[in-house]
Amino acid sequence: MGDCRYCEQTFSEEGTLREHLYETHGREELSRIDRKRVEQYVDEHGLDESDINADTDGSQSNQREHQTVDTSNGGDQADRWERSDVEALSTDDIVDKLTNHGIKTNEMAFRNRAKNLNSATTLSEQWEADYEVAATGSDQDFIWMAAQELWKRWASEVPNKERIYDFVQEGRDLRENGDRAEACDRWLTAWEYILAVIPDDSTTIEAADQTTPTFLSLEAFIRSLDSDLATVAEDDPTYYEHRLDFCGEVCESFPDADDELLLDFRHFVADSLNELNRTADSRTEFELLIEEYPEDPWAYKKLADSYWLGESDELSVETVERTADLYRAALDIDKPLEGASLVANRLEEIERRLTGAKRADHHGAEKS
Structure with a gap:
């Protein structure tokens, strides 16, 4: 109602x-x-x-929604509030102005409200209902901005939806200034807030999108963050750990997401494990992908690569046979495989090695 x-x-x-x-x-x-x-x-x-x-x-309206009041109606400039105006006020001044609207609050009362909510806007609406506030226009805008600012000062450890915008925008600014690692850090904080505010039963991206701020396209955000984490990790391998954790959380949080998204992020998990030299864990993940998505050629190809590319030790006949079988499976799947010629070349190389390994085994058996 x-x-x-x-x-x-x-x-x-x-x-x-x-x-x-x-x-x-x-x-x-x-x-x-x-x-x-x-x-x-x-x-x-x-x-x-x-x-x-x-x-x-466009992005200007999204920014206005979170940063400032829409002043396009030609109202009196003195009556307009921007978030920077509220941020410049002391806490006592904010509380006094709320009192002038009939809203009574203090730190304890505010924290008691905030702990059961995930949105400063919802908190401001509670105030208006509980105290029968009749504010409209810029007066009401002050109230929700005050709720947002007091949340930062009095309950900063409690995530809310409005702060997601701040972290995303800070990340964008940092990325534009060339600090992609710091940008990823801000976006990972935004991700923590997203996980905190979406309902537990949001098992798909689409369902979660209904409860996140309107400026944010959730799938676009998580795909962009993964891409940036992978780029940063090339220079700072510690970010492979961040990427591993993030992609794992995406899969765990949205188990009913479409297969394309889940398959992509499961691959990112396996790739990150491989980059962290957790080869056995990476292979296990690829084996699970082959079991769950048997028509995905990439899992076969990547698993095959892991058995011999970069390996300096002599490979057993069994390992070479397994590698060849995986490359053949990748090529046999009736699904486009980018770089199929490369896979075919690797299969030829492996088959040559297999022939050589079998000859060596045969000669060894004859000598014995």
């Missing part, structure tokens, strides 16, 4: 409230939260975004 604070109507479902706000009230009178409700309604019904406001598309 939801209430329209502008005309005091009550709606039994959130979707009905969104439709009412879209059809009845102008954007200029809506608070940030209600503007977001309208944007969600537009997205859900495939409407033209220009119907609500041209500044709602």
Whole structure:
């Protein structure tokens, strides 16, 4: 059930409230939260975004949603709040301004609320409901910004959705400045927050996406983070450990994700194990992939590579035979294999070695 604070109507479902706000009230009178409700309604019904406001598309709107109030309505500049304004206030000043809106809070009371929530916006909505606050527009924007800032000061160890944006954006800025390792560190922190705020029953990327901030495309984020971790690890192998942990968590967190994503991240796990010289563990992972995805040629190819590429010791006949069988399996699968000619060349080399190994065994047997 939801209430329209502008005309005091009550709606039994959130979707009905969104439709009412879209059809009845102008954007200029809506608070940030209600503007977001309208944007969600537009997205859900495939409407033209220009119907609500041209500044709602692209990264600028996402940044505005999390960083500043939409001031396009031409209101008085003095009444507009930006997050930097709230950040500049002392804690006492923030509390005093909340008190002026009828909201009473202190550190203990705030922490008691925050420990059961995962969103500063939700906390601000609780305040408004509990204290019957009638704030709209920039006044309401101050309230949610104050909740966000107090969360950072009073309950920083409790993850919330809004902080995800901060960490993602900090990572983007660091990457643009050439510090990709630090960028990965920020994004890994964002990932920890994502895991903390999504429901336990979100076993697919799509389900989890419904509960993460709207600026974030979860699959795009995790694929990009994996790519950057792999790049950074080439110069700093400690990041293979980070990549291993991250990719393992993706697979564990979304066991019902589509096969393409799971297969990719299972490969990344095996690749990371190999780079960490945990060869036996890497081979075990590839064996499991072959068992679970028998039509995936890459698992056969990579497992075969692990048996002889870079190996300085003399290979047994059994090992060479196993390697040849794996290369043949990779080539026999009716599925495109990029670099198939390379695999064929390696198979030829292995078969030559196999012939040589068998001859050596035969000569040895004759001598004995």
